[in-house]
Amino acid sequence: MLSCRKVSELLSDALDRRPRPAERLTLRLHLLFCKACSRVENQLKFLGTALSRSAERPTDRRK
Ligand SMILES: [Zn+2]
Numbered sequence: 001m002l003s004c005r006k007v008s009e010l011l012s013d014a015l016d017r018r019p020r021p022a023e024r025l026t027l028r029l030h031l032l033f034c035k036a037c038s039r040v041e042n043q044l045k046f047l048g049t050a051l052s053r054s055a056e057r058p059t060d061r062r063k
Helices: 004-013 021-033 035-055
Strands: none
Touching: 004 021, 004 035, 021 035
């Protein structure tokens, strides 16, 4: 079973690269039972959407 720490690592990795099917499965299982990690997943998804949206406009460089 994955630890919450490992799950959040995998979730943030998933923003950069596609997780392997085995990883996805264990992630899904953990998220089914762990409310804290599914909340993290939602936040990262939101972040990922915002990031890919800003990547569409490379001229808009604000940091
Ligand atoms: Zn968890």
